[in-house]
Amino acid sequence: MKVIPKMRVYNYKTKKMEQVAMISYDIDGIETLSTMHDDGTLSSFFAVLPDDIGPNKVLSYPMMFIGLKDKNGQLIFEGDILRPIVAKKDLYVVCWNQSSASFYLRPVGQKEGGYSLYVNEYGYAPYEVVGNVYENPELLGDEASAG
Numbered sequence: 819m820k821v822i823p824k825m826r827v828y829n830y831k832t833k834k835m836e837q838v839a840m841i842s843y844d845i846d847g848i849e850t851l852s853t854m855h856d857d858g859t860l861s862s863f864f865a866v867l868p869d870d871i872g873p874n875k876v877l878s879y880p881m882m883f884i885g886l887k888d889k890n891g892q893l894i895f896e897g898d899i900l901r902p903i904v905a906k907k908d909l910y911v912v913c914w915n916q917s918s919a920s921f922y923l924r925p926v927g928q929k930e931g932g933y934s935l936y937v938n939e940y941g942y943a944p945y946e947v948v949g950n951v952y953e954n955p956e957l958l959g960d961e962a963s964a965g
Contacts (some may be wrong), residue, residue, distance in 0.1 A: 828950075
């Protein structure tokens with residue numbers, strides 16, 4: 819049976835996206851986070867506090883699977899960069915809105931605003947995953963250098 823990843827993190831040391839195999843929290847943040855490598859081995863990170871996560875650290879913030887697939891059947895995660903199948907020059911970043919507890923698409927180059935995600939009549943989101951903010955910063959243009 820194939821396991822569908824529900825969360826992933828970017829490992830800054832290996833420069834690879836890794837599936838989150840296990841995560842446990844305590845009052846201060848993530849207590850333990852284990853990732854699964856392509857070869858099936860696990861790595862565990864202990865006492866992962868907010869200061870341990872982010873650029874120039876070991877791991878990115880955990881990114882959730884948003885429950886949708888793109889036009890090619892690829893799972894869509896928070897942090898993915900999407901291209902609409904109709905307006906191919908536009909690019910959007912999948913973001914989380916804490917106040918509405920929902921995912922949305924923020925146009926690349928904009929700091930605020932965005933659009934709701936939806937599924938079309940064929941059962942998939944009318945977008946194509948073209949990369950993500952960690953492995954493909956070149957798709958973000960000037961936004962990537964602004965931090």
